[in-house]
Amino acid sequence: MVGAPPFPQPSATQAWLLSPEPSSRWQARLGRGYLGWRAFTKNPLAVLGLGIVVLLILVAIFADLIAPYSPIAGGDLRTERLLPPSAEHWFGTDDLARDIFSRVVYGSRITLWVIVLVALIATPIGLLVGTVSGYLGGWVDTVLMRITDIFLAFPRLILALAFVAALGPGIENAVIAIAITSWPPYARIARAETLTIRNSDFIAAVKLQGASTPRIILGHVVPLCISSLIIRVTLDMAGIILTAAGLGFLGLGAQPPMPEWGAMVATGRNYLIDQWWVAAMPGIAIFVVSLGFNLLGDGLRDVLDPKAAK
Amino acid sequence: MASETMTRSGGHDALRSFLKRTAQFLLVLATTLLGLIAVTFFIGRVVPIDPVIAIVGDRAPAHVYERAREELGLDLPLIQQFGIYVKKAVTGDFGNSVLTTNPVMTDIANVFPATLELATLGTIIGTLLGIPLGVLAAVKRGSLIDQLVRLLGLVGYSVPIFWLGLMSLLLFYAKLGWVGGPGRIDVTYSYLYTPVTGIVLLDTAMQGQWDAFWDAVSHIALPACLLGYFSLAYISRMTRSFMLNELAQEYVIAARVKGLSEMRVIWRHALRNAAVPLVTVIALSYANLLEGSVLTETVFAWPGLGQYITNSLQNADMNAVLGGTLVIGAVFVLLNLVSDLLYRLLDPRTR
Numbered sequence: 001m002v003g004a005p006p007f008p009q010p011s012a013t014q015a016w017l018l019s020p021e022p023s024s025r026w027q028a029r030l031g032r033g034y035l036g037w038r039a040f041t042k043n044p045l046a047v048l049g050l051g052i053v054v055l056l057i058l059v060a061i062f063a064d065l066i067a068p069y070s071p072i073a074g075g076d077l078r079t080e081r082l083l084p085p086s087a088e089h090w091f092g093t094d095d096l097a098r099d100i101f102s103r104v105v106y107g108s109r110i111t112l113w114v115i116v117l118v119a120l121i122a123t124p125i126g127l128l129v130g131t132v133s134g135y136l137g138g139w140v141d142t143v144l145m146r147i148t149d150i151f152l153a154f155p156r157l158i159l160a161l162a163f164v165a166a167l168g169p170g171i172e173n174a175v176i177a178i179a180i181t182s183w184p185p186y187a188r189i190a191r192a193e194t195l196t197i198r199n200s201d202f203i204a205a206v207k208l209q210g211a212s213t214p215r216i217i218l219g220h221v222v223p224l225c226i227s228s229l230i231i232r233v234t235l236d237m238a239g240i241i242l243t244a245a246g247l248g249f250l251g252l253g254a255q256p257p258m259p260e261w262g263a264m265v266a267t268g269r270n271y272l273i274d275q276w277w278v279a280a281m282p283g284i285a286i287f288v289v290s291l292g293f294n295l296l297g298d299g300l301r302d303v304l305d306p307k308a309a310k
Numbered sequence: 311m312a313s314e315t316m317t318r319s320g321g322h323d324a325l326r327s328f329l330k331r332t333a334q335f336l337l338v339l340a341t342t343l344l345g346l347i348a349v350t351f352f353i354g355r356v357v358p359i360d361p362v363i364a365i366v367g368d369r370a371p372a373h374v375y376e377r378a379r380e381e382l383g384l385d386l387p388l389i390q391q392f393g394i395y396v397k398k399a400v401t402g403d404f405g406n407s408v409l410t411t412n413p414v415m416t417d418i419a420n421v422f423p424a425t426l427e428l429a430t431l432g433t434i435i436g437t438l439l440g441i442p443l444g445v446l447a448a449v450k451r452g453s454l455i456d457q458l459v460r461l462l463g464l465v466g467y468s469v470p471i472f473w474l475g476l477m478s479l480l481l482f483y484a485k486l487g488w489v490g491g492p493g494r495i496d497v498t499y500s501y502l503y504t505p506v507t508g509i510v511l512l513d514t515a516m517q518g519q520w521d522a523f524w525d526a527v528s529h530i531a532l533p534a535c536l537l538g539y540f541s542l543a544y545i546s547r548m549t550r551s552f553m554l555n556e557l558a559q560e561y562v563i564a565a566r567v568k569g570l571s572e573m574r575v576i577w578r579h580a581l582r583n584a585a586v587p588l589v590t591v592i593a594l595s596y597a598n599l600l601e602g603s604v605l606t607e608t609v610f611a612w613p614g615l616g617q618y619i620t621n622s623l624q625n626a627d628m629n630a631v632l633g634g635t636l637v638i639g640a641v642f643v644l645l646n647l648v649s650d651l652l653y654r655l656l657d658p659r660t661r
Contacts (some may be wrong), residue, residue, distance in 0.1 A: 051596040149338075150345030153643045154635070155601030158619070159349075162635045165623050242470055246605050249472045250620055265473050269609075272476055273484045283473030291468035 002018025018280045041302045042188075046299020050175050052292025060108040067102035071259045076097040092277040094267060100278065103259035105283045111289060114175055115237050116243045121179035123233055126186025131221045133187070135213070145191070151184040155237070157246055164252045171254040174247045178240055189232055193225040226302050237295035238290035245286045263285045323474060331654075346639045347399045350390055350632040379399055406634030409625050414633035417618060420569060422637070425607070425614030429599040431534040436541025436593055441581075443542070444549025448557060449576055459546050466543025471602050475536055477611035482532055488530035493612035500523045524563030533610045541595045548591045552584035559583075586657045593649030597642045 018035070022028035041047055045063035059066060068091075074080070074097035081094040133144040151159070156178075163177035197203060198221070206220055247253040248262025256263065261282040268279025327547065361371075366378045379385055383394055398404070404414040447459040482488045490496065494510050499522035503514050514523035556562065559582055565575045604616035611617070615634055622630035 098570045113374075146341055146345070150342055150349065153342050153346060153646070154349070155597070156633055157601050157604055158638050161604070161619065161623060162350065162353050162631060165628065165631050167628075238468055245470050247470060249470075249605065250608065251624065262470070262472075265470070265476065269476060272480055276480055279473070279476050280370055283470060283477070286470045286473065287465075287468055290470075291464065294464055294468050 002197045012046045018049050036303045039248055040299055043299050043302060044219065045295045046302070049292045049295025049297075049299060053290060053296055054094065054109055056112060056289055056292065058107055060112045063106050063109055066196050067099075067105040069099035069102040069104035071098065084275070084276055086250075091281040094264070094278050095271065096158060099280065100264070103264060104282055107261045107264065107273045107282065108289075110171065110254055110258060111241060111244070111286075114171070114178070115240050117175045118179045118182055118240050119233050121175070122182035122206040123186060123229060125179075126183035127190050127222060127229060129183070130187035130190025130192075130223060131194045134191035135198050135217050135221055137198075141191075144187070148184045149189045151181065152188075154181070157243055160247060161250070161252065164247060167253045169255060171260070174244060174253040177247070178243050181243075182236065182240065185236070186232060189228055190225045193228055196244070197221055197224055207230055217310065231297060233299045234293060234300055237293035237297070237303050241286060241290045242307060243291065278310055315632060335647065335651070342643050343640060344396065346636055346643065347396055348437070350639075351395050352397075353635075354395075354632050355388075355627060389523050390456030398611045399636065402634070405629040407622065407627055407630040409627045409630065411543060414630050417630065418615065418633060420508070421489060421613060421615050424510075424612060425600065425603050425616060426616060427509045427511065428530065428533055428537060428606070428612060429603055430567045430600075431530060431598060432599050433536060433541055433592065433596045435538025436545050436595060437539070441549050441588070442625045443577065444546035445553050445581060447546065448553035451554070456550075459550060462539075463543045463547040464534065466540050468625025471540060472605040472609050473534070473605055474539075475533070478532055479609070485555055489532045490525060492529075492609075494613060495522065495526045496529075501609050521531055531608050533612060537606060540602055541599060544595050544598070545588075547585065549588060552587055553580060556580040589652050589656060590649040593645050593652070595607055597645040600638055600641060625641040 014034075017031045019027065019031065022031055029073075040050075068284055069075075075093065076174055077097050080093055080097040082095060083089055085092045089099050091103065091104060094103070129144050129148065133141045133148075155249065159181045160174070160177040163180060164173050167173035167176065203216060203220060205260070206216055245251055245260075245262030245265070248260040249266045251263065251266060254260035258267050264282035265286075266275075268275070268282070271278045351587070362375055362382060362384065366374055369473075383391055397602065402415045403650050406412065410417055422550055441461075443455070443459050447456040449455075450456060484492050497643050498516075499519070502522045503510075503517045503519045506513050506516070510526045511523065514520075514526055553576075557576075559580075562575060562580055565579050566572075572581075600615075603612075603614060604619060606612065607614045607616035608620050619631055619634075619638075620632040622628075622634065
């Protein structure tokens with residue numbers, strides 16, 4: 001990072017950020033972040049991935065402004081059904097004369113909602129199970145890891161299917177089912193990190209100061225596991241989106257008339273041969289968004305975890 | 311499942327460690343399978359559908375309801391119910407399917423060969439194409455073919471399998487007419503052969519029904535290529551990283567210094583060493599295809615286990631869903647363990 005200065009004259013901000021003698025903790029942190037950002041932006045694919053994810057978030061926030069039509073209420077069923085893509089309906093219309101572009105735009109909200117919720121549920125579970133298991137060791141470790149292995153043993157979609165079957169179809173239950181199937185790899189990673197941290201001197205020092213086990217785990221072990229977990233969760237986002245879309249496609253995710261992309265592809269299945277756009281457009285949206293998360297995850301991994309990159 | 315036991319020389323020690331590892335292996339297998347059963351039992355318990363009403367109907371008088379409840383063993387304590395459930399599951403008894411009225415295990419035995427056929431063919435395609443592609447990508451790092459492998463991998467990890475299936479049906483079946491449509495075989499041909507193995511390609515070929523055979527080929531080609539693509543995306547990516555690892559080793563330099571041809575160095579020396587972890591990858595990708603088959607079978611109307619599970623789901627047939635889930639889970643566990651065993655057998659360093 002030090003060699004090959006890309007800017008002939010670093011601005012004052014850059015000089016401050018890259019100062020070899022940061023005068024405060026904040027300056028040091030910001031400097032590190034800036035270096036990471038520079039490494040990240042050198043990778044055009046990663047930037048593209050970030051762009052896609054940011055676009056997804058923006059589209060989800062401003063769906064009301066972007067979408068020209070209502071995602072639920074359709075047009076005239078006699079004249080506006082299954083229209084091909086045109087200037088008025090960019091992605092065409094579906095069997096209920098609804099504008100597909102508007103539905104795809106609103107569908108971004110559902111996708112975002114699903115991944116945020118799954119990440120919020122699954123990451124803490126995995127983090128807690130992994131760190132507790134790794135730090136305590138012994139029979140706690142054995143039991144927790146056996147349970148983790150059992151959940152890993154099921155293929156993700158199949159387990160999610162079984163859970164949704166039990167809980168009943170619906171977006172909330174799909175989220176719960178995906179979260180239940182997502183945490184085991186996180187627990188594995190958190191445990192592996194904890195094992196390398198647990199015997200280090202600073203943990204021994206904290207222990208000697210009389211810190212309790214929960215305090216050590218939550219205050220000192222967990223923060224160090226977070227960066228590798230973030231990479232993993234980001235890389236997992238694509239899988240979460242695809243699982244959610246798969247559940248939607250099977251009719252087990254979001255229920256109609258919600259504009260969920262997977263369910264929209266399922267509708268388009270009935271009109272595949274003559275009205276291909278009904279199935280094609282939402283599928284492209286799923287593809288682009290999960291591609292974005294994959295690219296972003298790869299880029300983050302290269303920056304935050306150079307060991308695992310190659 | 312780390313291989314922590316290192317054997318010292320001496321037949322006695324070797325035997326003891328072998329026995330110890332086998333015992334460990336069986337223990338892991340047993341606890342994992344028990345765990346699978348426990349998970350499906352738990353799922354079966356939280357179902358909002360009352361299994362008694364599903365059988366006797368909601369207008370049944372109270373005494374009929376009670377008797378059915380007793381016959382199903384639902385009046386027993388949970389732990390005892392779990393014991394019975396385990397005992398039955400171990401013998402392959404998952405109860406009867408409400409939809410087909412057959413025992414679930416019979417149904418599964420009927421549909422499983424179709425899934426097996428599809429997933430096996432997919433894995434074969436993925437392996438045969440994925441390994442050479444991955445090797446080439448590693449050898450010519452940064453070249454066009456390396457970029458291609460990267461692209462194939464990225465798309466494979468990002469594209470929804472059911473959508474790609476629909477689009478390929480649209481293109482290759484509806485527009486171009488290169489392949490047969492959904493299903494395993496045309497109805498015209500389906501009475502020309504007797505199902506023996508349940509694997510259509512084998513049955514038709516063995517009975518010399520070549521017209522039927524080629525029809526079956528045209529039906530399986532598209533879904534098998536689709537699954538093959540997903541397997542290829544994974545296998546080529548992993549082959550590339552294993553090969554990069556091997557090509558940086560000293561023995562490769564030694565082989566080159568010795569004057570061996572580049573072909574020999576790459577394909578005989580480096581690939582051979584990369585082959586050991588690749589076995590695990592192939593087994594894993596095979597297991598993943600079982601999962602991918604759920605969506606693929608739905609798209610291609612392929613009468614396999616995946617379609618059976620989704621059909622049962624839509625009809626709230628929980629016995630069938632849980633039985634199917636358990637079977638796929640068990641196959642998944644077995645494949646994982648087999649790949650683990652193979653790894654130990656093939657890699658002398660783990661002995």
